[in-house]
Amino acid sequence: MKVLTWNIMQGGSQQRLAKITDTLVTHDPDVLVLTEFWAGPKGDFIKQRLREAGWHDQYGSGAAPKENGLLIAAKSSVSPHVTSIVPAEKHRWMEVAVQGLQILAVHIPMGLPKPLFWAKVVERAQQLVTGPALIIGDLNTGLPVDAEGTPFECGDSFERLLTTGWHDAWRLKNGSHQEFSWYSNAKNKKGFRLDHALVSDPVRDQVSACWYSHGERTARYSDHSPLVVQLDL
Numbered sequence: 001m002k003v004l005t006w007n008i009m010q011g012g013s014q015q016r017l018a019k020i021t022d023t024l025v026t027h028d029p030d031v032l033v034l035t036e037f038w039a040g041p042k043g044d045f046i047k048q049r050l051r052e053a054g055w056h057d058q059y060g061s062g063a064a065p066k067e068n069g070l071l072i073a074a075k076s077s078v079s080p081h082v083t084s085i086v087p088a089e090k091h092r093w094m095e096v097a098v099q100g101l102q103i104l105a106v107h108i109p110m111g112l113p114k115p116l117f118w119a120k121v122v123e124r125a126q127q128l129v130t131g132p133a134l135i136i137g138d139l140n141t142g143l144p145v146d147a148e149g150t151p152f153e154c155g156d157s158f159e160r161l162l163t164t165g166w167h168d169a170w171r172l173k174n175g176s177h178q179e180f181s182w183y184s185n186a187k188n189k190k191g192f193r194l195d196h197a198l199v200s201d202p203v204r205d206q207v208s209a210c211w212y213s214h215g216e217r218t219a220r221y222s223d224h225s226p227l228v229v230q231l232d233l
Contacts, residue, residue: 004229005032008034024050043071050073058074077098080094085127101133101134132203134199135197180192182225
């Protein structure tokens, strides 16, 4: 199973929408998770293009127009999963089951809501860790090695997952190598690895590959690089 996540930057501009959908078709994942997905005309364009290309099962997170939400699309049947653990920013949180794999897709906000949102992720992660599960999306944090300059806020929450049965899929396959999925807009651009795929212990040995595709970011289709994880499921 190939799973791709990508922050498409404010729903994708009119000039970028075709590039975004072409990218997704080229990567051809079984399941894709889009963050900063916008409902409305831009979102409808993406969903229709994906539907035409074979991603027939699609679920949005119910975000308001021009509000950063999520879209999950799959080529096989997806079952939405509802739990009592949901953050206040519920449009940034979705959980589905695909072929026996629980997928928790998130886009963690910045600012004051961030620690509260992370607390919900940690709480739900504790319930999911004993089964086949994947936490994926724009987590807006990481370990110090994944940031140039100022360390991440809530990096301790990320580290807590890594010490309680979760594994960074990219690190599993890339060791101590350093790459960044987003760069700041400051004069002296700083790199950060914000987009992650964390697998539970039962899935650890089934991660066959995990990589970032940076060409889309450097070509400015988005300000984030897509992340792809390949699972032998």
